[in-house]
Amino acid sequence: MHELLIAEKAKAAEAIARALFPDARRSTYYGIRFFISASAIIVPLSGHIADYDVRVSGWNRIDPRDIVTNSRLLVKRYDTRYERFFLWLARTYQPISRIIIATDADEEGENIGTEALELLQRCGVDAPVVRMWMHSLQPGEIRRAYHELRDLQWSVAASVEARRIIDAIVGFSGTRELTLTLRPYLPALGTQVLSIGRVQTPTLSLLVERERKIRAFTPKPFWKVVIEAGSLKIERGPFSSEADAQKLQQLLAAHRVLHVVGVEQRHEARSPLPPLHTTRALQLINQFIGIPAQRALSILERLYLNGLITYPRTSTDRYGRYKIDHRSCVSAAARTLGAKPPTRLQLSVNGSVDAGDHPPITPLKQVSLNTLPRAQRAIYEFICRHYLALFYPPAQLLRVTLQLQARDLSLRVTGYRIRNPGFLTVYKYIRIVELPTVKRGDTLTISQVSVVRSETKPPPALTESKLLKQMEELKLGTKSTRPEMIEVNLERGYAVRTGRSLRATDLGMAVISLLEKAAPGLVNPRAFNREVREMMDAIASGKLRLDEALRAFRTRYLSVFDQLRAHRTLLIQEVQKLLKQRTITQCPSCGGSMVLATGSRGGRYLLCLNCQVRLPVPRKGDISPAGYCPRCFLPLFVVREKTRTYKYCPSCGPSRYAS
Known part of the structure; x- marks a missing residue:
């Protein structure tokens, strides 16, 4: 009789097999690779093996409102590969002594485990169920978890199931309603679908809110005076007029000397940042390294599966109850970095949240960083440095304010000097530019004084790090789904990533503008x-x-959906109003506004917003009106490509008017 262990990923299944069942061998059936020993079968899943779908195919065959009101329209579809595999398992290895759910140890893993149980029961496999809860994939931790089995948290799995069903209801019904209402205008908007999501749409609204502020901002000029004296750089301003700035420049240029008339010093201690939970890790990785959150989370999971870190999906940032061998972990991190270990094995800072799920993200093994792929290397180095910094003392700083005098002009400059670098010795991500050492009575020679014109800046675009923080504060999504929601908005064309910043696109702003008027609850x-x-x-x-x-x-939700439906006419009017701002020419049939639209296969055409008449235009180039064709009297256009410019008639083509 075998016991059945269900892991979430192939590498986790392999680690469990090696740690618990030395005689386990690899086998394959129906494309599913699993491990089997004399006493156990270890089966890896591939994340969720079931997803929700609408029972009736074809968007026009059912009313989107019925998805909200009729629970039978939403169906749970299982991966057919696992259905065939579990049927074979039931025929071949029954009876099973017990089922051990060894999926990832978080709420999502709890739900994935119950999915597997549901499918096993449908296939005729029924046995007592227990849960294996691992903090890492180290052999010792796997053996501990195997000997300390617990009950499956059915209620936690049900809460995740509720979230998945709710998201399916909102996504399927809202997306279909908005898309079907505005379908004639979607090509002109440059999309085939307008998607709505319970978390996706509010996340987009945060980007749109910031984008509106950026676009509404009007820059104003100002001037500042930049004074260079040795290694000291001082800025004075802003000045509303260039003349005022030039007066100061002339005064300083004539004097050429700054007298140090006072030096104020104040001691400050800067502590390391607290231990890493998932959200903090994703924020800092994006801020310090520039890797997007979704990719960073995927890399953290890979490091976990390779046994290099503890489980990365954790809400805890406080060490305490968890059995972490800090001596071993500190030694591994220090050897990985080639750094000197801290003199005392005592945390200088700890977090405040103990969610009872997993310890903070912790490095476990020494590794040669050069053997890791580039992104994994950067992230594992960051985790090692962040963890090691927790055992170093705070950095001891002097906050220094210099009082400088040039004739009747007084200047103040504030900066820092480092007395003891403390944790900054290993934490290279925080850099402090030090003020030069001067004392009262010293004289600084001015080497250059310049007037610099500048403009006030709009609010900065949201970085992914800042957006994740806002989502956490608003409880939008979970620590695991937030990066995914950002990527969905990027894939839909609602936002773009520029460097480390995220900006809402015209399409994203249009979607939010429409929903604000029709269904603000979304x-x-x-x-x-x-x-x-x-x-x-x-x-x-x-x-x-x-x-x-x-x-x-x-x-x-039905009240929110009905509000969206009640504003169908308003939605159409608002889209027409928006698109009329992009009018290229008048429709030859009805005189309505024609705008540039893109087909599903990438072809372009002009679409009449009134009668839906279409006129073909070239796939490439900027298009502008150029009167009417003397031959067929259709609108004539100038097409400007990178290497040529020519005239184009939708009926006669380009050759007759090539130039």
């Missing part, structure tokens, strides 16, 4: 999502049943 990042979060917490704690929660949600 846009507001606070009220609607807070209710869902509270509902999930109530299910997880056992205070609310899944079916009760879904009934309550359908009733609540």
Whole structure:
């Protein structure tokens, strides 16, 4: 008789097999690679093996509102590969002594485990169920978890199931309603689908809110005086007029000397940042290294599967209850970096949140960084440096204010000097530019004085790090799904990534503008999502049943959906108003506005917003009106490409008017 262990990924299954069952061998059936020993079968999944879909195919065959009101329209579809595999398992290895759920040790893993159990029961495999909860894939930790099995948290799995069903209801119904309402105008908007999501749309609204401020900003000129004296660089200003700045420049240029009349010093201690939970790790990796959050999370999972770090999906940033061998981990991190280990094995800073799930993200093994791929190397080095810094003392700084005098002009310059670098010895991501050492009575020779013209700057675009922080504060999504929601907006063309910044596109701004007028409940990042979060917490704690929660949600969401439907005419009017601003020419049939549109295969044409008449235009080049064709009297256009410019008639083509 075998026991059945369900892992979430292939590498996790392999690590479990090696740690617990030395006689396990690899086998394959129906494309599923698993491990089998004399007493156990270890099966890896590939994340979720089930997803929700609408029972009826074809968007025009059902009313999107029915997705909200009729629970039978939403169906859970299982991966057919695992369905065939589990049927074979039931025929070949029954009876199973027990089922051990060894998926990733978080709420998502709990839900994935219950998916596997549901499919196993459908295939005729039924046995007692226990849970294996691992903090890392080190052999010792795997063996500890195997000997300390716990109960599966059914209520936590149900709360994740509620989130997945709710997101499917909102996504399927809202996306279909908005897309079908505006379908004639989508090519002119440059898309085939306008998607809505419970977390995706409020996340986009945060980017749109910042983009509006950037676009509405009007820069104003100002001038500043830059004074260079040795290694000291002083800025004075801003001045509203260039003349005022030049007066100061002339005064300093004539004097050429700054007298140090006072030096104020104040001691400051700067502590290391707290230990890493998932969100903090993603924020800092994006801020310090520039790797997008979704990719960073994927790399953290790869490091975990390779046994280099503890489980990366954690809400805890406080060491305490967890059995972490700090002596071994500190030694591994120091040897990986080629750094000197701290003199004392005592945390100089700890976090404040103990969520009871996993320890903070911790390095476990010494590794030659050069053997890792570039992105993995950068992230593992960061984790090692961040962890090691926790055992170094705070950096001791002097906050120095210099009082300088030039004739009747007084200047103040503030900066730092480092007395003891402390944790900054290993934490290279924080750099402090030091003031030169001077004392009262010293004289500084001015080497250059210049007047610099500048302009006031708009609010900066949101970095991914800042957006993740806002999402966390608003409880938008979970630590695992937030990066995914950012990527969805990028894939939909609602936002673009420029360096480390995220900017809403015209399409993204149009979607939010439409929804703000028609269904603000879908846009507001606070009220609607807070209710869902509270509902999930109530299910997880056992205070609310899944079916009760879904009934309550359908009733609540139906009012939001009906509000969207009631504004169909307004949506169409708003889109027409938006697109009319992009008018290229008048329709030859009805005189309506014609705008540039893109087909599903990349072809371009001019679309009439009134009668939907289409006129073909070239795939490439900027298009501008050039009167009418003398032959067929259709609108004539000038097409400007990189290497040529020519005239084009939708009926006669380009050759007759080539230039």
